[in-house]
């Protein structure tokens with residue numbers, strides 16, 4: 061029997077095999093595929109059938125490698141969902157969170173209930189596309205036809221097994237759950253015309269969902285497979301796979317998004333947390349992911365698309381290193397960078413509006429992105445220390461972005477914290493570890509993280525002496541400009 065993790069982020073998906081051999085976690089990537097949304101008639105959609113098909117193709121590879129039995133865990137990006145009719149069929153295509161339909165929804169909803177009340181109830185950050193706002197924008201007739209609302213990874217599990225669930229780490233990102241009593245907040249549900257019965261029961265990560273319904277996929281050559289509901293929010297899995305230990309460590313799950321935060325034993329819901337838009341997403345093992353979303357590698361991904369993908373990610377880093385200068389100061393966390401038509405023009409526009417020389421070449425653009433991400437990380441870490449009263453001495457960077465040694469070093473320099481980078485595939489590893497803990501092959505989270513530290517290369521970056529105060533001050537002056545568009 062072998063463990064299989066399907067980790068699907070906004071830009072890419074992968075299936076990995078995992079097993080413990082000679083006291084180490086051995087992980088082998090067996091299938092990788094592209095992900096991304098497309099725009100049809102002005103709306104952004106995911107291709108959920110493509111993702112299901114890729115999971116099945118990955119499982120066929122498991123079988124072809126000689127494994128007749130496996131367990132499977134699925135984790136994906138957060139907040140997006142599928143509407144099912146009373147026959148269990150998908151009512152519509154899956155809208156992607158970067159769609160513009162929710163651009164003004166926070167303003168609409170907070171005319172009825174204040175941001176303070178929503179935050180007091182949920183402890184969840186205000187992102188314009190949270191599930192609460194997407195459901196508020198859904199056609200009311202469509203909601204009336206809806207029997208069940210399944211978040212993306214729960215829907216993929218349902219397609220494979222016929223069993224529905226609402227896994228709680230991902231459910232918390234909807235901004236509809238109240239951490240005080242671990243359930244949906246009925247007042248918020250009523251506000252968006254959704255009934256609690258339209259969700260499947262909340263389940264803890266590590267719950268067995270059911271066997272793969274082989275009869276549904278007769279044309280595939282599949283192994284016998286038991287689907288485990290892991291920490292289905294990819295960031296929750298990433299944090300399980302982050303080899304932090306003891307006190308004073310923070311993480312940056314660096315992929316399409318950079319999720320920067322700490323693991324907390326209880327939610328931190330106060331004015332300062334709200335003011336800095338920190339969130340309390342639910343973690344595995346009754347922890348809370350006190351973090352904030354930072355725009356991450358999305359910006360570079362969009363620049364790369366505009367440059368016809370002429371550069372791979374490593375080449376962007378090499379070009380940026382040739383410049384390696386804090387030339388422009390750009391707040392990439394501004395909503396204008398969420399899904400602009402042309403990311404290069406958006407960056408250049410911000411620079412021109414703030415009387416800064418705009419980056420032109422691939423290297424100048426990458427340098428601008430990396431230097432500003434390092435500054436935004438440093439500021440977020442300062443905020444984190446202020447809000448929690450905790451001293452953070454080290455930051456673990458995991459995910460595809462941890463490949464970027466240049467940004468890892470910049471992060472150490474500007475934050476003044478030691479950076480540990482890796483494992484790159486922390487999300488898939490955390491997915492595997494949740495399955496191993498459920499199977500009692502690994503005892504607990506602490507042992508799981510020790511196994512990660514012993515099994516994968518973790519690189520250390522020590523801060524170099526730079527004038528971080530002056531750099532952060534220049535950034536804050538430049539971004540204090542109120543973007544008009």
Ligand SMILES: Nc1ncnc2c1ncn2[C@@H]1O[C@H](COP(=O)(O)OP(=O)(O)O)[C@@H](O)[C@H]1O
Pocket residue numbers: 068069070071072073314315316317357358360361373374377459460461462463464465
């Ligand atoms: N060799 C590399 N050098 C620098 N950055 C890299 C490299 N490989 C991947 N990346 C970065 O990692 C990002 C993808 O990270 P990943 O965690 O796979 O994203 P997601 O899970 O959101 O799809 C890419 O957008 C890119 O910026």
Ligand SMILES: C[C@H](O)[C@H](O)[C@@H](O)C(=O)COP(=O)(O)O
Pocket residue numbers: 068069070071136137138139157187293294295314315316317318319353
């Ligand atoms: C929109 C959400 O905040 C987003 O899904 C984030 O929570 C996340 O998990 C991003 O994962 P990626 O792997 O797509 O960066």
Ligand SMILES: [Mg+2]
Pocket residue numbers: 068069070294315316459487
């Ligand atoms: Mg990811």
